[in-house]
Amino acid sequence: MSETAPSSGPRIFDRSLLRQRRRRAVALGAATFLLDRAAADLAERLSTVLRRFDRVVDLGTPGEAVREALAPMSSIGSVVRADAQFASEVPPAGLAVAADEELLPFGDGLIDLVVSALALHYVNDLPGTLAQIRRALKPDGLFVAVLLGGETLTELRQSFAAAESEVEGGASPRVAPFADVRELGGLLQRAGFALPVADVDRVTVRYDSAFALMRDLRRMGATSVLHARRKKPLRRATLLKMAEIYAERFADSDGRVRATFDLVYLSGWAPHPDQQRPQRPGSAKTRLADALGAKEFSAGEKPGR
Numbered sequence: 001m002s003e004t005a006p007s008s009g010p011r012i013f014d015r016s017l018l019r020q021r022r023r024r025a026v027a028l029g030a031a032t033f034l035l036d037r038a039a040a041d042l043a044e045r046l047s048t049v050l051r052r053f054d055r056v057v058d059l060g061t062p063g064e065a066v067r068e069a070l071a072p073m074s075s076i077g078s079v080v081r082a083d084a085q086f087a088s089e090v091p092p093a094g095l096a097v098a099a100d101e102e103l104l105p106f107g108d109g110l111i112d113l114v115v116s117a118l119a120l121h122y123v124n125d126l127p128g129t130l131a132q133i134r135r136a137l138k139p140d141g142l143f144v145a146v147l148l149g150g151e152t153l154t155e156l157r158q159s160f161a162a163a164e165s166e167v168e169g170g171a172s173p174r175v176a177p178f179a180d181v182r183e184l185g186g187l188l189q190r191a192g193f194a195l196p197v198a199d200v201d202r203v204t205v206r207y208d209s210a211f212a213l214m215r216d217l218r219r220m221g222a223t224s225v226l227h228a229r230r231k232k233p234l235r236r237a238t239l240l241k242m243a244e245i246y247a248e249r250f251a252d253s254d255g256r257v258r259a260t261f262d263l264v265y266l267s268g269w270a271p272h273p274d275q276q277r278p279q280r281p282g283s284a285k286t287r288l289a290d291a292l293g294a295k296e297f298s299a300g301e302k303p304g305r
Contacts, residue, residue, distance in 0.1 A: 011227050013122050013176070015100075018225045019084065022062055025221035032065060034203065034220065038117040038146040038263055039065035041201070045144060045265070046115075047073065053113035053142070057082050059133070060101045060119030062221060067094065070115070077112075101129055106136040109270075113137075116145040121178060122225065130191035140272035143193065149178045150200055150262030155250040159210065163242035167235065173226050181264050193268025194275050201263040206256045210246040213259050 025031070039061075046053075054077035058066045061081070070076045082099035099105050101116075101123050114133050123129045133143050157175040164170060179187075185198035207213045217223050251257045269275060 012124050014225045014227050015084070015102075015122065015124070018122055018221070021218075021223055021225060022221035025062075025219050028219050030063065030221070031216045031219035032063065033205075034261060034263070035062065035065045035118050037203070039069040041263075041265070042066060042115055042117060042144055042146060043069040043073065045267070046070070046075070046113075049075070049142065051075065053077060055111050056080065056113045056115065057106070057111050057136075059099075059104075059114055059116040059145075060084075061115075061117040062119065066115055066117050104129075104132045104136055108135045109138050109141075111136050111138065112141050114141075114143045114145075116147070118147060120145055121147040121149065121176070126179075127187050127190055130187055130193070134192050134268070134270055137270035139270055140275065141270040142267065143269075144265075144267045146263050146265050147184075148261065149184060149264035150180050150202070151260050152178045152262045154260055155246060155258060156210070156213065159242045159246040159249065162245050163238050167238045167241050173224070176224065176226060178262070179264075181262075184264055184266055188266060188268045191268075192271065194271045196266075196268040198264060198266050201265065203261045203263060205259045205261065206252065207259060208256060210243040210257060213257070 043066075052075045056070070056076055056079045058070075058079055058081045060083055061067075062083075064081075067079050067081060070079055078095060080095040080097055082097050082101075082104075084098060084100040097105070101119060102125060114137060120126060120129065130143075137143060153175050160175065181198045181200045185196055188196035188198065205213075205216075207216070214223075246257055247255075
């Protein structure tokens, strides 16, 4: 199976480098606090769904966090971990298959549930991946995922841009682009999911310095894997200026700096004839004003004071 996106698609991320960075994170001692939070939240959301999922795929999630979070749930059957290259040299426990998130090997309509945590924001063609997931699901199958989006690492992005402009006379991409929650919700609809939902959980983490944040990013396997990244080593003067700017702009009164992580949660169902559908516009039998006990004004008319 190919480890790269199709040649005709966009190439935003170096996914081979991503797998190297994940292996390095394991060797350093992975920082999993965000992943553990995301996995626990996914399990909690699934606990409110009153049905059983027999065939489950954990798509691209680093490590075993999601599978361990789902293990105690009686509504979850066999969980297959699917990843292009496992981040640890230790073989994963349980069922596993080598599968790139961009080129899924599953047949149409075979899977009851696809879950994914902190993986899909590194996919080059996310609309294409979502469409493949929707096709792999059985009718009325469910997709639930969490990925980084929105204002994630906005402080680091701004600080690097300002430092490079000042020290080197120009900026280069250092932090991956992240889609906002509205864009991601629209992608679910575009991929053909029914009842799509997208919401965001903003997590603010405080560090002693920007250098401490960067150490954590290495241990998350989350340092830059952009194709367009500058290949030259980062200049020491630029790095020191970045840390100085970060402390000036994003420190609290105690001197510790803030880092934003927006966890965007996505869910959608493979279409099924028995699913609920929104009513057609104009089909309501009761006016909203009557339900609220309020006076209705025509367009352009202003209520009196």
